[in-house]
Amino acid sequence: MKMFIRALQESDNSIFQGRLLHVMPAIPRRSNNEENNVSKDQGTKTLKQRREEERKAAEASGDTRAWNSLFMRPDTIVENVARKYGVSKSDLLDREADDLAVRIALGETQVISETKNAFKKAGVNVEALEELAKGKVDALKEVTM
Numbered sequence: 057m058k059m060f061i062r063a064l065q066e067s068d069n070s071i072f073q074g075r076l077l078h079v080m081p082a083i084p085r086r087s088n089n090e091e092n093n094v095s096k097d098q099g100t101k102t103l104k105q106r107r108e109e110e111r112k113a114a115e116a117s118g119d120t121r122a123w124n125s126l127f128m129r130p131d132t133i134v135e136n137v138a139r140k141y142g143v144s145k146s147d148l149l150d151r152e153a154d155d156l157a158v159r160i161a162l163g164e165t166q167v168i169s170e171t172k173n174a175f176k177k178a179g180v181n182v183e184a185l186e187e188l189a190k191g192k193v194d195a196l197k198e199v200t201m
Contacts, residue, residue: 128167130160137163 068079101109128136138145148159172182 128164130164133160133163133167136167 064079067077070077134145134148138148141148148163149156153159175182
């Protein structure tokens with residue numbers, strides 16, 4: 057402990073070879089007993105794999121709120137709007153423009169509106185899906201009856 061205090065006093069915020077040093081206490085490692093208590097599966101799986109398993113478990117239990125047919129990535133929206141108006145994506149995403157975020161938001165609104173209309177023409181009850189997504193299951197029963 058005395059060594060840490062001395063290192064902290066002498067070295068913290070000092071300059072060494074042109075770089076500023078910052079001395080911090082070490083974080084104690086877990087003991088082997090604690091590491092063995094952690095599930096071996098969880099220890100070997102990546103964060104992406106664990107999230108995918110959680111998503112699949114939620115869907116298996118009937119929770120499908122994670123999926124949204126109206127979600128589109130911004131690059132997809134920009135590509136769609138550029139194609140519709142016959143301009144290049146670089147023209148639409150002009151760095152000099154002050155309203156870039158507004159352009160993308162308006163494009164997203166337009167594309168989602170067109171998608172909803174296409175769903176309605178195909179016979180999909182979009183309002184019922186929106187109510188279900190909001191968690192209003194009682195409203196869904198009334199709409200379908």
